[in-house]
Amino acid sequence: MKKPTFLWAAQLGLTLACGAFLIIPVGQSVLTGLSANAFKGVSSGLTLRWVCQVWSLYSDTIWRSLLIALVCLGCCLVVGIPAAYCMVRLKSRWTAMLEELLVLPLAVPGLAIALGLLLNYGGFTWFRMSWLFILAGHVVFCLPFMVRSVAAVMAMVDLRTLEEGAASLGAGFLTRFMTVIVPNARPGILSGALMVFTLSVGEFNLTWMLHTPLTKTLPVGLANSYASMRLEIGSAYTIYFFALIIPLLTAMQWLGSRTIATVAAKEPAQDGKEAQAMPLSSPMPEARGVPVRLRSCAKTFPDGTTGLKPLDLTIEAGQTVVLLGPSGCGKTTALRLIAGLETPDSGGKVLFGDTDVTGVPIEARNVGMVFQNYALFPNLSVSRNIEYGLRVRGDAAPKRAERVREMLAMMRIGHLADRRIEQLSGGQRQRVALARAIAVRPRVLLLDEPLTALDAKLRHSLREEIHTLLTRLGITAVYVTHDQGEAMALGDVVVVMNNGAVAQQGSPRDIYCHPADPFVADFIGTVNRLRCAVHEDGILLPGGHCLPRRSLEGANRATAASLTLLFRPEAAEIMANGDGQIRAEILSASFLGDRNRLKVTLQDGSVCTLDASAGREFTPGETISFTVPPRALSLLPGASAC
């Protein structure tokens, strides 16, 4: 036999305690209400006499308790959900004050609340004599429980992104509130509702102070019966109390379990399947590109941070522009300005075609947006997520169904149509997010680092799919990333950003081969720098080889005594017989399969990275020589170390 463990002993203790202090007393109380003679016990015979007597004498108190609890619940829902939303979403001095105000009733005893109400409003006789007086006390007492429980759930959900996702699909505030915020706060609303209803039905202290002989409630009646030693009547009262509470508990559990059942049915994600690039299926929606222009769009945040310096950017209709740059350089801010999620500082303008949309909110801009964390609605299935924007726009049901089918087929996710979002893998979520954004036929598609959350293999295959999609849709697209590979693969135009401003803008080839400054050169792939002295006849490379000025574009104009030449590792040609322009010693050599990557030190002590053919072996310490064709060299003014 197994030795009793501590857990087993703890479980036994808890069961005994529950039995002794909860189940047995409650059971006894119910039986007393059903026994002919409470003092003789159940053996005296079961009867419904007391239950009937309570009903005939006190049914008004039962109805009153039910009425007060339901209206109190309604008030707490109507006031509590928006209050919780404000506390979570609008962090300000006012919401902090609201939060503190809502803690007060938890700290102040019910009797004190009742006393305050009596002193201040007891003079209004009609109010004092009506059940509304008790209701007011119950609302003050119960509201914090509703707000706290809803706010706790809302704080765990990324409400802001969900709301922005809904707004990008055309949903106004009220629609967003009712279709996204409330459903996603459901567990908090349910537990808050349960607390409010049970507290209100069973509240005694405050109610006892506020009631009049005409406004007795169930707990007051219960207390009176026990006080006058009518145990059987008091216990019959308890039965009514349970009759009110138990159906509500059951209903709440049923509502709550609907979510749990779906989560329990979760199937394992199948990312492996998605690792292969899947061609997008036809039919493709019609192209609907619109040119986008930003004119002097700067953004200063309320705390004084400069998110973006004045930016001028033109995106042609149907073009894909990639905003590329390190973290914090202002890419997302620029994208949010185009989306309408931020407004530019005064003087800035955002134009879609010839229309100035600067003051137009996102829900009226007809943009499609794909967020970094997808912003899919957890309360809706895959097909309902895709349908959301069409529904908000008021499309008829058959049209919506047709479009959803089209999107599911296009993104090859038809088999996922009825799944809930939490049952999807990262790659599948990304496809749903794309389908949802494209379903509404946006004028501009905005993608904010859509692949960042995925693993490298999946990122690569989805990147190819997005490329095919954007090319075939012919839609104007703005894609934000900090991944240079993604930018090169997707962009018709790449805009490299640094420190809130554009560092360079051009085709991927231009940016790669002719970086405008050291920042761009460094950011886009690996780059080597050669410190060179400038002579009358030419440019002296490290080691003494002289390049004629005419062989380098821009070199004729160089007046400084020194300059820096840039070249990419793959531009170096290792010369077999040692007669290259530059001699170097190998520091390390890594075999990468298709090539060798060498770290070498030059005669002036600087270090460079070179790519050499995979067909030859290199060893550290070996001396090599290499040449860089003049067309692969870019010139930067001034000297800087490698």
Ligand SMILES: Nc1ncnc2c1ncn2[C@@H]1O[C@H](COP(=O)(O)OP(=O)(O)OP(=O)(O)O)[C@@H](O)[C@H]1O
């Ligand atoms: N709401 C805000 N309030 C204050 N500062 C902000 C706010 N949003 C962004 N910033 C600041 O603005 C600058 C640009 O931010 P942005 O999010 O545009 O950068 P990013 O290039 O997209 O970075 P990442 O790749 O990390 O998302 C950063 O310094 C950031 O801290």
